[in-house]
Amino acid sequence: MTLVIPEENATPAPSACPTASTPPDSTGGSDGSGGSGGSATPGGSGGSLSGTGTKGGVSTATSGSVAGPPATTTAPQSTNSSSDGSVQEAPRLTLDRTSVAPNQWILATGDSYTAAERVHFVLFPRAVDLGTFTADASGHITARFRIPADTRPGAHTVEATGVSSHYVRNAPITVVSVGFAGNLPYRWWIGIVVGAVLLGLLALVLYFRRSIAGWFAPSTPATGFVS
Numbered sequence: 001m002t003l004v005i006p007e008e009n010a011t012p013a014p015s016a017c018p019t020a021s022t023p024p025d026s027t028g029g030s031d032g033s034g035g036s037g038g039s040a041t042p043g044g045s046g047g048s049l050s051g052t053g054t055k056g057g058v059s060t061a062t063s064g065s066v067a068g069p070p071a072t073t074t075a076p077q078s079t080n081s082s083s084d085g086s087v088q089e090a091p092r093l094t095l096d097r098t099s100v101a102p103n104q105w106i107l108a109t110g111d112s113y114t115a116a117e118r119v120h121f122v123l124f125p126r127a128v129d130l131g132t133f134t135a136d137a138s139g140h141i142t143a144r145f146r147i148p149a150d151t152r153p154g155a156h157t158v159e160a161t162g163v164s165s166h167y168v169r170n171a172p173i174t175v176v177s178v179g180f181a182g183n184l185p186y187r188w189w190i191g192i193v194v195g196a197v198l199l200g201l202l203a204l205v206l207y208f209r210r211s212i213a214g215w216f217a218p219s220t221p222a223t224g225f226v227s
Contacts, residue, residue, distance in 0.1 A: 084125035086157040086170050093160055093171040101178045102149045106158075110169040113139040113162045121145060124157040132163070153177040 080088040096107040113119055113135040121130035121143055128151070133143040141160060152175065159170035205212065 082157075084155075084157055085127060086124045086159045087168045090159070090168045090170045093158060093169040095158060095171050095173060097173075099174040099176050100147050101176055102147055102151045105144060105146050106173070108141075108143045108145075108158060108160065108171070110141050110160055111139060112169075113141055113167055114165045115139055117165060118163040119143070119160050120163060122159050122161070123147070123151070124159060126152075130158070135162075147175060151175050 082088045091110075091112070094109045100106050108121065110119075115135065115137050117135045117139070118132050119135055119141045120132045122128065123130055128148055130145045131143065133141060135141040143160070154175060156173050156175055157170050158173055159168060161168050
């Protein structure tokens with residue numbers, strides 16, 4: 001028979017030692033409340049924001065977008081051509097009259113051109129060159145030109161295009177037909193009047209030629225004696 005006697009000085013089991021808590025890092029947090037930082041990248045119409053942190057020992061990442069002001073754009077000038085070849089919906093060119101006859105002068109004015117820019121004027125639909133003029137320092141153009149003598153009656157368009165800026169202004173104009181007298185140049189009228197005066201003087205000379213000849217005939221002395 002065997003007898004077992006328990007030992008009096010038994011070694012107790014080791015107990016768990018408390019561990020000191022680690023202070024949160026300045027670049028991260030143990031509970032995810034801190035992060036390594038964030039970066040914002042601006043964009044054309046907004047920006048993006050991203051950051052990283054630690055939560056429960058696991059790295060987390062966040063991202064988002066920051067709205068920015070909308071980008072502004074300037075609509076280009078319309079270059080669509082109308083039925084007569086001119087630019088549609090172009091700003092209005094100012095003309096000193098709405099109807100004109102061939103060979104008559106017309107005055108056109110417009111703004112918004114480049115300073116000292118050359119502006120080319122064309123008469124549609126036949127694309128007749130009316131001349132090239134120079135804008136002033138403020139971009140204002142003033143042009144005086146003559147409607148060609150062979151321009152057909154009807155609706156036309158005067159168009160002014162900047163040579164360097166390609167800025168366009170135009171305006172409609174009606175070309176009217178006139179009689180023969182209205183088509184005569186001003187100098188021709190002067191010649192007709194002078195010719196009529198000369199013909200009148202010649203007719204008077206022929207009619208009164210005998211009287212005129214008597215004025216210049218020498219006088220004959222009287223002969224003989226009167227009893």
